[in-house]
Amino acid sequence: MADVVRFASMGTRVELHRFGAGDDDALTAAQRAIEAVDDALTIHRPSATTALNERLMAGQGAAIDDALLFEALVTIEELHASTLGLFDPAADRRFASAGWSAIAFDRNSARIEVSMPVALDFGGFGKGFALDRACAVLREKGVVSACLSAGESSIAVVGEHPLGGGWPFAIAHPLRPDEILVEIELTDESVSISSTVGAGANAPERAAMIRPTDASIVSAPRCTVAVDRLGAHAEAMSTALLVADEDQAERLLNGDRTRRFLFDFPRGAAILDQSARMSFND
Amino acid sequence: MTDKDFDLSRRSFIDRVLMATAGAGMAAAAPWASAAVGAAPVAKGDRVRLGVIGTGDRGRGLIQNIAKTRNCTVAAICDNFELHLAKGRALVDASTRAFTDHRAMLDAGGLDAVVIATPLDLHKQQSFDAFDAGLHVWCEKAMARTIDDCGAMVKKSQDSGKVLQIGHQRMFKPTYLNAVRRAKEGEIGSLTQIRASWHRQSSWRRPVPAGATDRQINWRLYRDSSAGLMTELATHQIQVSNLFFDAVPTRVMGSGSICFWKDGREVYDHVALIYEYAGGRKLIYTSLLNNARYGCEEQIQGSKGTIEPELGRIYKELPPKELALLRMQADVASGKKRAVPIGGATWFAELPVTTPGEPLGWGEYDETMLQFEGFGEAVRTGKPLPGLLSQAYHASVASLLGEQAMDSGQILAWPTSLVAI
Ligand SMILES: NC(=O)c1ccc[n+]([C@@H]2O[C@H](COP(=O)([O-])OP(=O)(O)OC[C@H]3O[C@@H](n4cnc5c(N)ncnc54)[C@H](O)[C@@H]3O)[C@@H](O)[C@H]2O)c1
Numbered sequence: 001m002a003d004v005v006r007f008a009s010m011g012t013r014v015e016l017h018r019f020g021a022g023d024d025d026a027l028t029a030a031q032r033a034i035e036a037v038d039d040a041l042t043i044h045r046p047s048a049t050t051a052l053n054e055r056l057m058a059g060q061g062a063a064i065d066d067a068l069l070f071e072a073l074v075t076i077e078e079l080h081a082s083t084l085g086l087f088d089p090a091a092d093r094r095f096a097s098a099g100w101s102a103i104a105f106d107r108n109s110a111r112i113e114v115s116m117p118v119a120l121d122f123g124g125f126g127k128g129f130a131l132d133r134a135c136a137v138l139r140e141k142g143v144v145s146a147c148l149s150a151g152e153s154s155i156a157v158v159g160e161h162p163l164g165g166g167w168p169f170a171i172a173h174p175l176r177p178d179e180i181l182v183e184i185e186l187t188d189e190s191v192s193i194s195s196t197v198g199a200g201a202n203a204p205e206r207a208a209m210i211r212p213t214d215a216s217i218v219s220a221p222r223c224t225v226a227v228d229r230l231g232a233h234a235e236a237m238s239t240a241l242l243v244a245d246e247d248q249a250e251r252l253l254n255g256d257r258t259r260r261f262l263f264d265f266p267r268g269a270a271i272l273d274q275s276a277r278m279s280f281n282d
Numbered sequence: 283m284t285d286k287d288f289d290l291s292r293r294s295f296i297d298r299v300l301m302a303t304a305g306a307g308m309a310a311a312a313p314w315a316s317a318a319v320g321a322a323p324v325a326k327g328d329r330v331r332l333g334v335i336g337t338g339d340r341g342r343g344l345i346q347n348i349a350k351t352r353n354c355t356v357a358a359i360c361d362n363f364e365l366h367l368a369k370g371r372a373l374v375d376a377s378t379r380a381f382t383d384h385r386a387m388l389d390a391g392g393l394d395a396v397v398i399a400t401p402l403d404l405h406k407q408q409s410f411d412a413f414d415a416g417l418h419v420w421c422e423k424a425m426a427r428t429i430d431d432c433g434a435m436v437k438k439s440q441d442s443g444k445v446l447q448i449g450h451q452r453m454f455k456p457t458y459l460n461a462v463r464r465a466k467e468g469e470i471g472s473l474t475q476i477r478a479s480w481h482r483q484s485s486w487r488r489p490v491p492a493g494a495t496d497r498q499i500n501w502r503l504y505r506d507s508s509a510g511l512m513t514e515l516a517t518h519q520i521q522v523s524n525l526f527f528d529a530v531p532t533r534v535m536g537s538g539s540i541c542f543w544k545d546g547r548e549v550y551d552h553v554a555l556i557y558e559y560a561g562g563r564k565l566i567y568t569s570l571l572n573n574a575r576y577g578c579e580e581q582i583q584g585s586k587g588t589i590e591p592e593l594g595r596i597y598k599e600l601p602p603k604e605l606a607l608l609r610m611q612a613d614v615a616s617g618k619k620r621a622v623p624i625g626g627a628t629w630f631a632e633l634p635v636t637t638p639g640e641p642l643g644w645g646e647y648d649e650t651m652l653q654f655e656g657f658g659e660a661v662r663t664g665k666p667l668p669g670l671l672s673q674a675y676h677a678s679v680a681s682l683l684g685e686q687a688m689d690s691g692q693i694l695a696w697p698t699s700l701v702a703i
């Protein structure tokens with residue numbers, strides 16, 4: 001027996017598929033958990049994050065009252081550190097000096113201070129973070145097998161595949177959809193896919209990728225894949241890999257060659273693809 | 283329909299209005315509706331006596347609806363065109379007095395109120411005459427031919443202490459009231475745009491019977507007597523828009539033309555307007571007379587869904603199914619395990635959503651009857667149904683302002699000199 005909920009949240013389409021055991025209201029509760037994260041972290045309508053950004057953009061410090069936002073900031077601080085500073089939700093293409101380094105976050109007093117105006121944009125991290133909370137709710141509700149997707153770039157699974165073993169996924173080449181880049185198996189894990197090319201890169205929920213070291217927009221055709229216990233971590237890693245230079249990429253990939261992947265494509269391929277998409281979108 | 287059936291469907295209609303208007307939010311949003319359903323039935327001899335001026339198409343429909351009410355009765359009818367008066371006579375008791383001049387009807391007395399269903403340009407004078415005769419007035423939409431005349435009617439009713447009610451039946455229709463309630467409760471998120479249209483495939487020209495002139499019968503097509511599509515059709519939908527947005531427009535811009543029916547008419551057969559509301563919200567309105575594909579509809583568009591009240595449907599902004607995950611479901615069901623493809627060319631074209639949506643609930647019944655029960659109660663108590671007149675006034679003003687915007691090619695701001703209600 002399987003059941004499904006589908007809804008729009010986090011600027012994308014979310015699907016939660018549950019197989020077998022678990023409370024009747026498990027999926028609804030998981031949906032609520034995702035919507036709560038969206039409500040707290042969105043920058044597309046008034047939220048705790050937009051309120052915080054207003055202060056940070058004015059160069060002022062702020063107390064973090066929202067529990068979800070607080071938890072997100074704690075996680076981000078850790079992830080910024082563990083990705084060589086490459087995952088940076090405060091990066092700003094207008095100012096190279098803006099970024100997480102301009103932020104002082106004090107967990108104990110739940111306060112943020114800034115040394116210059118900055119704004120937070122949680123982007124893909126928010127989706128991973130939301131899926132993590134939804135997975136936790138599902139486990140609490142006795143669910144042992146579930147697959148969650150927030151758009152096509154963020155997937156999380158609870159437990160094993162309903163037929164046993166890991167959940168197999170085949171990640172398509174972003175420019176040649178019939179080709180498979182890599183196959184992976186997930187058990188109680190998440191995967192995040194980031195790409196500077198292909199359909200997903202132009203999806204409305206995707207902000208341009210900014211390299212925090214020099215605030216440039218990353219345009220080289222690249223696709224990265226990261227698997228982690230936690231969706232938030234997978235998101236941070238795939239983002240970091242996307243903006244990493246060769247040396248940084250080596251260091252990050254060496255951390256876990258079986259769960260982190262980076263594919264660089266020739267430039268021409270991407271340009272071709274862009275023009276093909278134009279007529280489709282306009 | 284037998285009397286018993288009628289009572290039953292009347293009861294269920296009223297129940298639906300009550301359900302739709304239950305709750306504090308709705309009491310504030312549509313207070314007239316709950317007041318109207320509370321109208322007390324009145325013994326036959328004590329009913330509110332109405333004199334109907336204009337027994338044309340609409341007037342005759344109104345007479346039939348008034349007959350269904352439990353507190354109003356048609357005591358006199360009037361039409362200056364004998365053929366139409368005769369058709370009106372056929373609908374009422376032989377004892378009901380009939381007049382060819384509304385002043386004679388007013389002078390004859392025996393009325394509590396008049397019902398005006400004549401061409402638009404006559405509404406103001408006829409309502410003034412009725413107020414002067416000490417009567418209450420129920421008048422069809424739109425209110426009057428000019429914005430000033432609309433205001434004058436409001437003012438006259440205020441000064442004379444008599445009720446003025448304008449015929450906007452959608453404000454008593456359970457599907458609409460229910461739709462407003464669901465929108466207020468946030469079901470379709472924050473409303474940013476309403477797209478409304480009234481598209482017909484018809485010249486709108488009526489055959490002229492012997493003894494009548496074209497301008498008399500086809501008054502809708504001439505500027506002296508009508509603003510055409512704006513006052514005849516758009517008024518209804520602008521009123522709906524104001525109701526959902528809970529506001530009046532701030533500005534209007536538009537384009538109008540006689541684009542298809544070049545038959546000597548003076549009013550536009552094609553109109554397209556944008557009404558802006560505070561906060562960047564918009565009503566996008568079109569009406570035309572040579573293509574009926576999209577008919578009459580208001581699409582109330584929110585961040586979480588859409589309501590189409592004429593169709594009686596609500597649509598959630600549900601994302602399309604992820605095909606790869608759908609296949610996974612099928613695989614599992616058939617005991618198969620294969621890799622789920624992610625990414626690649628699964629970006630979907632932005633085509634309209636074709637899912638059927640869900641019914642908003644609650645079918646048809648004649649809300650026009652309820653309008654009159656509400657009016658009967660207002661006349662008996664001397665208190666107008668709350669909130670109703672400003673809705674009608676603002677809808678009429680907006681339709682006429684739209685006409686001015688199209689005529690002048692200017693963006694026009696909402697007038698600041700309106701009569702306060
Ligand atoms: N609420 C609605 O859905 C709705 C629908 C249709 C019409 N209406 C409104 O009803 C009104 C009448 O429309 P209609 O379609 O019945 O038009 P119509 O032309 O069929 O009827 C108007 C009638 O008024 C009569 N009349 C004209 N001058 C008169 C006078 N001086 N004294 C007495 N009678 C006079 C005409 O002879 C005619 O019989 C208009 O205001 C219109 O906007 C409202």
